[in-house]
Amino acid sequence: MRMRFIKKLAVLAALVIPMQAFAEDPLKVGFVYVGPIGDHGWSYQHDQGRLALEEHFGDKVQTTYVENVNEGADAERTIRRLAQAGNDVIFTTSFGFMNPTARVAKEFPEKTFLHATGYKRSDNLGTYLSKTFEGRYVTGIAAGQVTETNKLGYIASFPIPEVIRDINSTFLAARKVNPNVELKVVWVNTWFDPAKEADAANTLMDQGVDVIIQHTDSPAAMIAAEKRGVWAVGQASDMSHFGPTAHLLSVVDDWSPYYIETVQDVMDGTWESKDYWGGIKEGDIVIASISDRLTDEQRAKVDETIEAIRTGELHPFTGPLKDQSGKLRLEEGETMTHEQLAGMDWYVEGMTATLPK
Template sequence: MQRRHFLHAAGLGLAAPALSLSSAPVRAANPPLKIGFIYSGPVADIGWTYQHDLGRKMIEKEFGDKVQTVFVEKVQEGPDAERVMRGLIQDDCKMIFATSYGFMDPTARVAADFPDITFEHCSGYKTAPNLGVYQTRFYEGAYLLGILAAKRSKTGVLGYVAPFPIPEVIRNLDAFVLGARSVNPKITAKVVWISAWYDPPKEREAALTLMNQGADVMYQNTDSAAIVQLAQSKGVWAFGQDSDMTRFGPTAHLSANTLNWGVYYVHKVRQKLAGQWKSEDTKWGMKEGIVQLAPLGPSVPREAVALFEEKKAAILAGKFQPFTGPIVDQGGKQRVAAGQALAEKELWTMNWYVDGILGKQP
């Protein structure tokens, strides 16, 4: 495993610093704010980590020499994350973004030890005066992709490759199926859990298993483009995740649920530079521009476009919430009454399957 990999401000690369001809030490009047990012996957995953790193680069572009950013990729979720964060602080980082759910407890521990350092944790729920959290309403995009999936599927079976059974993943799966069943109430979804965020061979194997069980439209909450590539070779359809994966399956790729983390990162760094940062529990979606959908591919049926655009406009306008009842869970229990929306607290702690998902959670 690559233990540490720092990338300095864009354009600097690994060039050595210029030498001063003066014998006296040179100190910057206003040293840049040094910001550290820790990533669970490789920057080249074309998915979750890739998109976070685009957000890091947006910070550099927005603030120039007022900031300096560094990152560590492929950090194991657990004790090693704590070691990496402490190392970033020793390297003079004053602000740290921890970009995966599994970094939650390590981030909370380090934040408690360093009250003067600002921390931001993605996908978690533990906060402190110097620790804020942020999530996205990724489920909004997942619901819209479900509409396209139902319009495209010929077998009536959808496939979903999932990493870990945490609320974020279950919420996206449920929203995808709700969107699909709003078009075809009889459509079903099968799930394979692989216990990894990024593992192209496992992702491909799981997708192949689902295809062999009749799934002809694939969705994922994992990070690589392996599933889209497999769909292209097998003549079925797929959605990219986190980034636009069209180039990996020109005809198979229907769209992608993507994330523009940069809009959030620029917002929080601006607060920090202005001395206005505060700990917040932020949940942004399509309206704020953090959840974005890739252009529709050539294989999207024409009759799907109008409905897709109608629901998309309703979500953007705040007139439609994907978890609006009636919603029944896998066991037949009514979870949301007709005309009601799932409560925010329940939305972010979701641990149940909606009707239409086959199989049990791990």
């Protein structure tokens, strides 16, 4: 009798211990980055969000990341490996990861996938984006006020909607405070290549540009601007320490709130696929380290713009708005929807640059 009782206890223990271990298993969360986490830009900021996630949840989560992933077949293999390795939630953080993410999400319907800057969704695949165009509008207000040559320069990565709408937002804001502004654009066809970014910055400065704005991820443009005594704007992270004199402001992407909220929803079983856009109001876009070289009047205009966007009083894309050909795109008082913003493939009226074919 005693031996049978001990054996029953042993069987119960064998059942209970694995169940307890299972209950205590952390949620595994994977991240895929297009650049290195040391780029001081886009991938760096996503990784800061990952670290904030770990700090917030402690041993309730286990995170991993893969950096320098090429957009295409490499991305699909990497995402699939993360799913096969047991990651419950996978964040893919570049526009070119969209189709690979969608394909792998179909293969693993029990897992949750989130893709940054894309538009394809399914039951287990959501999309998310920061409203960088809000930060670019603030950039344009500042740049339009400080330029002395009336020539601003924009180092652009790829001609995708995210980049095009940020160029447009910068230009619209700059023209609001300075009708004589011209915005020159150099396309470098890369997200991260310090040598190309520095060359693009120098090319623009050779053309008389005295404010450099970038949609690439290294601080090379800021460093080049510092050497030549012109203004520059930081991308994704606070780049002020790379150009203490040149730095006008930085448009910082803070992914921490979104990552924490999303993982909490998955843990609670309340997550649903959606298209998330977060900006200045949500704390996902932060205007950092505004230069103290601005006059009181210039700084006041920048602060007023930030506050107007935060309260919803100002939307960067509000009609009437025409495109480069003169076609009316937005009626008087109309604001652009997320769907329209997500598909932007045209320059606004007044832009003299030409979009790549």
